[in-house]
Amino acid sequence: MKQTILTILLSTAAVAVFGQGSIVFNNRVVGTVQAPIYGPEVGDQSVRRSGNPSTGEPAGGTVYTGARLDGAGFTAQLWGGPNGTAMGNLEFCPGSQTVFRTGAAAGFFTAPAPNPTVPGVPENQIATLQVRAWNNQGGAITSYAQALQLNAAAGFSDLFNSIGLGGTLNPSPNISGLRSFNLTVVPEPSLLALGALGLGALFLRRRK
Numbered sequence: 185m186k187q188t189i190l191t192i193l194l195s196t197a198a199v200a201v202f203g204q205g206s207i208v209f210n211n212r213v214v215g216t217v218q219a220p221i222y223g224p225e226v227g228d229q230s231v232r233r234s235g236n237p238s239t240g241e242p243a244g245g246t247v248y249t250g251a252r253l254d255g256a257g258f259t260a261q262l263w264g265g266p267n268g269t270a271m272g273n274l275e276f277c278p279g280s281q282t283v284f285r286t287g288a289a290a291g292f293f294t295a296p297a298p299n300p301t302v303p304g305v306p307e308n309q310i311a312t313l314q315v316r317a318w319n320n321q322g323g324a325i326t327s328y329a330q331a332l333q334l335n336a337a338a339g340f341s342d343l344f345n346s347i348g349l350g351g352t353l354n355p356s357p358n359i360s361g362l363r364s365f366n367l368t369v370v371p372e373p374s375l376l377a378l379g380a381l382g383l384g385a386l387f388l389r390r391r392k
Contacts, residue, residue, distance in 0.1 A: 205307040205349025206356045209262050209280050210295035211315070216358045217241055220291025221260070221284075221317050222366040223250035224337050229369040234342050236364045250366050252291030253317065256283040260293040260317040261328060262359075264302040264346075267310040271343060274314055275303040283320075293317075299356040307351030315341040315362060339367035 211219045218241035225231040226249040236244030262280035265273060280300035282293045305311040318331035318338035325331050331338040344361030348354070 203307060203351055204301040204303065205305050205309060205311065205351050206299040206301045207262070207264075207277075207311070207313070207346055207349055208295065208356050208358045209277075209282070209300050210293075210358065211362055212289070212292040213358045214241070217360050217362055218292075219341075219362045219364045220252050221258075221293075221315070221339070221364060222248040222252055222291065223319075224367050224369050225249050229337070230371060232339065232366065232368050234363060234365040240364055244363065246364065248364070248366055253284045253293075253367070254290035255286045257320060257322060258284045258317060259320045259325075260284065260315060262300055262302075262313060262315055264305065264311045264313040266304050267312055267345060269312045271314060271340075274312070277302050277313075299350070302346075302349060305349055307354060308348040311346045311349055312343055313346055313359060313361070314343050315359075315365075317367060319367065335369065337367040337369050339365050341365045 211217060211221070219236055220240070225233065233246055233248055235246035236242060237246055237248060238244065260282055262277040263274040264277050265275055277300040279296055279298065282296045284290065284293045302311040302313070316328045318325060318328055319336050320326070321336060325334060325336055328338060341362055342365070346359065346361065347357045350356030
């Protein structure tokens with residue numbers, strides 16, 4: 185019992201000494217990671233794709249038909265938690281909200297400074313992370329949850345792990361495990377129902 189209490193106290197003290205770990209939130213670091221983020225697929229905006237394109241770093245084989253996200257009309261955030269955290273339990277990483285660059289740098293967001301911290305993960309520890317992005321419709325949509333509620337174009341990366349986070353004693357690492365993904369727009373149930381009714385009516389008309 186005494187040994188258990190001592191272990192808990194030492195763990196608490198370690199977290200207090202190191203504090204919350206931080207990470208460089210940048211999806212374009214030459215030599216480490218280049219994972220551009222894309223808009224919805226042309227022809228079917230509900231299709232989700234993930235994985236780096238051939239021009240990514242590391243290079244992949246995923247082909248996107250949507251354009252790279254371009255400018256301040258798109259928002260990106262980093263979400264995270266302790267190693268192994270499920271997607272639904274991830275928390276927003278304070279200081280990570282940012283917008284996208286333009287022109288030749290489209291698809292890559294501006295790295296915020298200072299580096300964001302990951303809730304519940306001390307320095308030197310591994311974090312489970314996810315990038316979420318959405319069309320903010322001119323700044324009117326201020327959160328990922330709101331984007332989903334309003335059926336705006338939104339998307340998320342596959343979960344990935346960091347190396348040990350940085351902080352007061354160590355430099356913050358890059359998000360080297362990130363891979364490209366695209367935004368999607370999922371049709372509202374009412375629109376799907378109307379589409380099904382329209383197809384049904386067309387079928388009956390042809391039979392007559």
